[in-house]
Amino acid sequence: MPKQKIDRRVERTRRSLQNALSELILEKGYEKVTVQDVIDRANVGRSTFYAHFESLDQLLLSGFEPLRAQFEDFLSGAEFDHESPWALSLTMFQEVQKQKGGYITLTHVQKFLYGYLLDHLKGQLPKRNKNIPPELLAHYVASSFIALMTWWIDNEYPLSAEKMNEIYRQLVEPGTMAIMMT
Amino acid sequence: MPKQKIDRRVERTRRSLQNALSELILEKGYEKVTVQDVIDRANVGRSTFYAHFESLDQLLLSGFEPLRAQFEDFLSGAEFDHESPWALSLTMFQEVQKQKGGYITLTHVQKFLYGYLLDHLKGQLPKRNKNIPPELLAHYVASSFIALMTWWIDNEYPLSAEKMNEIYRQLVEPGTMAIMMT
DNA sequence: ATGTTTCTGAACACCGTGTTCGGTTATAAA
DNA sequence: TTTATAACCGAACACGGTGTTCAGAAACAT
DSSP states (O other), X not given: OOOOOOOHHHHHHHHHHHHHHHHHHHHHOGGGOOHHHHHHHHTOOHHHHXXXXXXXXXXXXHHHHHHHHHHHHHHHHSOOSSSXXXXXXXXXXXXXXXXXXXXXGHHHHHHHHHHHHHHHHHHXXXXXXXXXXXXXXXXXXXXXHHHHHHHHHHTTOOSOHHHHHHXXXXXXXXXXHHHHHO | OOOOOOXXXXXXXXXXXXXXXXXXXXXXXXXXXXXXHHHHHHTOOHHHHHHHOSSXXXXXXXXXXXXHHHHHHHXXXXXXXXXXXXXXXXXXXXXXXXXXXXXXXXXXXHHHHHHHHHHHHHHHSOTTOOSOOXXXXXHHHHHXXXXXXXXXXXXXXXXOHHHHHHHXXXXXXXXXXXXXXX
């Protein structure tokens, strides 16, 4: 079944809302943006907003849906070995810089990353490993990544994505590898 | 000047509010607690609440003021060398477990820790170090700590404070040392 | 006993959310 | 071009939370 043609109006409405939100976030930060702000800026009726999205959160996520899909593709395609997670992190530093989305979505990225890491770590960790629960390790690796990313965004990208990735790797890899091998 | 005797009523009111908040946090999490909830539980008039605290946040912080002071004492007394940060982290794991405060205050702890680390790192990092900004390093070390703490609390203390501290050290120390020496 | 401080609680103004519904307009398809 | 329909509008509403005000009651220190 070829996908239904989408009514121009819904297309227009959705875009307007996404753009409005995006602008407002840059102006005053996601936390302070209200539905009212968005629909005023987008010139969209209140009821219309709720016809399309359950909440601001949903609207926000909808904007990153393409990125998320791409991210998922990348993950499912990649082989997990000793190298790939670091290659992945580089890609993500680069992507996030492009997006200018800010750190609002980092929470979601973190969940995603955590799930991915956990899946693969469970296979890799020696079963009898008494050192560290895989959940904790995954949590740590994902959190560290988000931490660096947060700093990077807050400080408005003072270093290159490549440099950030290098630092991330230098900081996190040694301890991670060591604790996995023990 | 010997400190003014505090009116019993004030004491009573403050305590009631703190206890009520503390109970409610355990029941449904800080985010979902409202001022109304607190004053109902504490049996305190609405206006009274605002006579004492500007907001829920303030009330929350007031409860942790003693702990914060103690923390500050500990920090100012400690010598910063290659060992002490890890000794410190153990103390903190232990303290947090005692408090049962949950992770609501972790944000504040993080800021505090960050400031402390940054102060001392600036003295220690080779000045010509081109590898990593001290701010980023401090941010990473503090964030990692908070990350482990968060996991620990969320999972209701599945490991001992000592074990957690050991893991923290194993994960974070190697990378940190390496990047500082380079 | 008295003057002061604190507490009370109802009333109020304000703001944000999310829903409903009758009327209007844009769109796609015939 | 006509027409049925899907989308949009926006005002009104119910709800719940915040923070302020004020007059009167109660607890307190002396």
